[in-house]
Amino acid sequence: MERSINITAFILLMFLKLLKLEMTSGKVLEETYRKWVQYKDDCVRMIKYEPLPQVGLFCNRTFDRYACWPDTPAGFMVNISCPFYLPWFDKVSKGVVRRRCGFDGLWEREDNGQVWRDMSQCKEEKEVTSQELWFKQLLVSFRTLYTVGYSSSLATLTIALSILLSFRKLRCTRNYIHANLFVSFIFRAVAVIIKDTMVDRHWGREIIKQDDVSEMLSHQAAIGCRIAQAAMQYSVLANHYWFFGEAIYLYSVLISSVLIENKKYLPYLCLGWGTPLLFVVPWVVVKILKENKECWAVNENMNYWWIIRFPILFASLINFVIFLKILGVIFSKLRANNQSRYPDYKLRLAKATLTLIPLIGIHEVIFIFATDEQTTGILRYVKVFFTLFISSFQGLLVAVLYCYANKEVQTELKRKFGSWRTELQIACCGP
Known part of the structure; x- marks a missing residue:
């Protein structure tokens, strides 16, 4: 078009x-x-x-x-x-x-x-080069990249969540935390897709008659994409803080002994779903009072953006510290050849989380000093690419590591499929 x-x-x-x-x-x-x-x-x-x-x-x-x-x-x-x-x-x-x-x-x-x-x-007086054409393809590829990533993550996470909630034997604090992490990823994928749709709807119209002007300038036209923008920021924060909960739980299992009993599941809920509200609500208030323009997609005053940026960087840094701590403990235990106190499921949990914590934290830590205000040129594109790639496909990786590659889940699925096959044989052929 x-x-x-x-x-x-x-x-x-x-x-x-x-x-x-x-x-x-x-x-x-x-x-x-x-x-x-x-x-x-x-x-x-x-x-x-x-x-x-x-x-x-x-x-x-x-x-x-x-x-x-x-x-x-x-x-x-x-x-x-x-x-x-x-x-x-x-x-x-x-x-x-x-x-x-x-x-x-x-x-x-x-x-x-x-x-x-x-x-x-009105075109710039320069010939169109192969580099310009390459950048044009790059822009289209960025949008396609994260759309495919979030869509695939949404599909795999929805199936993984239904699996965790369907089997009684899989219901425990550890899997409840996994399930909430899945929900935060699903919420994030849906919020991003809806936000893009709302922004395209708000900006992607051609103004022809006066009614189009009134509609575009009205707050009703922008309120949908503003709500979607706020929901996306909340889902991103919830995503990071449920990873924070995963890191705390793993630390509790392998090193300390706090927050691992079933009766202490509530603190994880407060951390994962409550903490983001402490930052998103003030950000929304600031946007309404100071930058209530269009779809809230542009940060004119980057100081306001730190309301969202700071808690993300804080959670990422803590996750990274926990990652290094757990890594050191596991290596020391393996060297001591003393794994009797660490059942197989704990080691599998450690391997999965050690894979995920760097993904959620290291790219944030790497770019902690390369802020949006300071990055230009190639560095800006590198940052955007890695952020979009990791963020959009991370849900897919979470679903694979915490569900599809989980031996407990595989055992339950095999048992259930075996039961279905037996029932089908009995129904078809008789006892």
Whole structure:
């Protein structure tokens, strides 16, 4: 669709500008976005308040997310100046972008159905290189990457959760913690998918008539994606703190003896589901009071973002410390050849958690000093890639390690399938 191509091209140009200019401030994209919002707001006001033509057939005023088009008489070509938000506007300030209004009063379209537009004079005066095409594919790949990751995680986690809750013999504190971790991952995957859908719905419309303007500017239009944004932040925090609970439980099993009895399951619930509320609620309040714009997807004041960032980094650092502590204990016990006090299930639990704790913590620890404000160029893309890859596919890995590869679960599934097979044979063939 035209608007999807437009916005993809727009983001691509911003990213390329970041790389080619090697801006040390890392603010080109943010500044361009701010100017784009200003341009959009000016266009929206024009669409809403400019008087309509009195006579004649004309094409309606519109904003196609790239340029602002006025009412144009049928059969005429309209030329408007290149949008001022372009990072290279100083080079194309005298250029124009064009559209043609057909004799039927509709914007002229190409053979593929897209509205025709000539923006050649507004492009940066550089040839399209293979590197630019590669970055365009990279942007599409990022979106596809985490969509596939979250979708596959959602499917595998849903099945894994139903397995843990279906067998009575699998019901214990350890598996209850696993189940809540699964739920947090499911919640996170659903929240991300819904958030993307809501943001696309809010931003991905072409403004044609005045009713579109009123709808887009109304709080009702943005409230859905704001709720989805808050739900996603809550699910991310819950995800990290249920991993925190997993780390504490493993530490309790292998090293100390606290918080492992069934009667102490409540503290894990408070930690996993209650702690995120202590940070998400203030963040929502700050957003409403200070940055109540669009879908809350842009952090103009990064200090507010630390309300969400700090608890995530804190949990990741503690997980990493516990990981190192447990690793040292296991190595010392193995060297002493004294595993009698550590049943097989504890070692399996340790192996699974030791695999997961680095994934949830190390990438956060590595980029703890490479914040969003400081990362530019290749480092920014590396950070985005690893964050998206690990976050989206982590649920799949959790389901495999804590459920499908769990020998207790495999034993119960084999026993259940054997029972079903026996019952089926009896029903079909008789005793």
